[in-house]
Amino acid sequence: MDCIRNRKTIRKYDRREVDEALLCRLLEEAERTQTMGNMQLYSVVLTRDEGMKDKLSPCHFNQPMVKEAPAVLTFCADFQRATTWCRLRKADPGYDNFLSFMNAATDALLYCQTFCTLAEAEGLGVCYLGTTLYTPSQIAEVLSLPSLVMPVATVTVGWPAEHPPQTDRLPLSAVLHRERYVKPGAAEIDRDYAAKEALPENREFVRLNGKETLAQIFTDLRYTRRDNESMSRGMLEALCRQGFLSVGDLKDFLALD
């Protein structure tokens, strides 16, 4: 499919609005995505209001797409709706736990990805913001997310105002294992990362930052242990706050150990 083969992340959008009817059609078509027990354990919050974008922007480290895109979509793992349905139907829901979060996060991410494909096929430009997992409690606060709703992905959407080149990808040999996982050794890593490491822009990036290797850019600058560990605690806190995990559950788990 050309829309997938040719896709690239678009971070600059022109001023043309994205029609509400178009967005709704794509979100509705994306509902065809497979989902756990056909429960559709997700929801989307659409942000268009400038004031709301101002509040969301710091949650995404002030990346300019949040304020500049005509539409910002926050995809959430959602067991709130299903739980409310159960309560109203004389059923006793048991979805305030970690497995249920993982099930709902899966539904939300698959749904989100189908939406992205549909949007790109329509000619829209999409930027996926990984920052959602870094500040889930703040996002929950801004968007008034109740218990059993947890943000897991954000995409900014608009009509493209840039046409960047495609970025590189690892060869399939890095990704595919047959029958059993075989841990890569030095030979496989050299083979699969050589092209990426040789890219002029990557070499320049390493030089400018005074590093020895491209990998150090990731470990020392972009995704550091310190940030990851601090945001891991933030993620666990958010799961507790949103009711998918409890201090009691964790204590029980540790007691079993």
Added chain:
Amino acid sequence: MDCIRNRKTIRKYDRREVDEALLCRLLEEAERTQTMGNMQLYSVVLTRDEGMKDKLSPCHFNQPMVKEAPAVLTFCADFQRATTWCRLRKADPGYDNFLSFMNAATDALLYCQTFCTLAEAEGLGVCYLGTTLYTPSQIAEVLSLPSLVMPVATVTVGWPAEHPPQTDRLPLSAVLHRERYVKPGAAEIDRDYAAKEALPENREFVRLNGKETLAQIFTDLRYTRRDNESMSRGMLEALCRQGFLSVGDLKDFLALD
């Protein structure tokens, strides 16, 4: 896109092989999916061997698709490859934590969904197995997954030998919130679940199981609190086993509380 609009889960496959070159092309094309920092934090294990299918089958509660499909793909959150790359390049990786698991699981699920769309566009039938999250430690054992590799999704793939009707979906009003999340009340739940509850097959299912409501089918039979809580512990154990979480991390987290 018709392939998305018309999609349905396919659980019966004809005996025709799925060409290895075709599978590889689709898996490679799916690599266009956006990924965190272009790190591609995923891998796929392809199962074709009958003996391996026999071992995987109980991990998926012996659903017949695992043994009957020509190809079974297990999509994994993978920080092992990136970590090995870092170690071989004088970089100190800090990805043995919960946030890193969530980042890699996200990459893996988005990649998996693009693959499913591409496979369905090619005419292949796909069944997504949610059971992967129920038995991650067993799957890790069968597929020899090392630390920092965690299975998050499984799909069975083959040429369709059935043409089931499409299943229902909730109206978009159930899923979409504008600017802020608004908790559904009885009126919204009645509106959004009426069509699902009225379906003859659902009414029959409720009657056959001696239940009062469709919601009770979910809470009492399909996804019970007891199973969810037990599998939540299994998921946390698997994250510890695969090195994405440690008892120390959890103790530190509880001490902060």
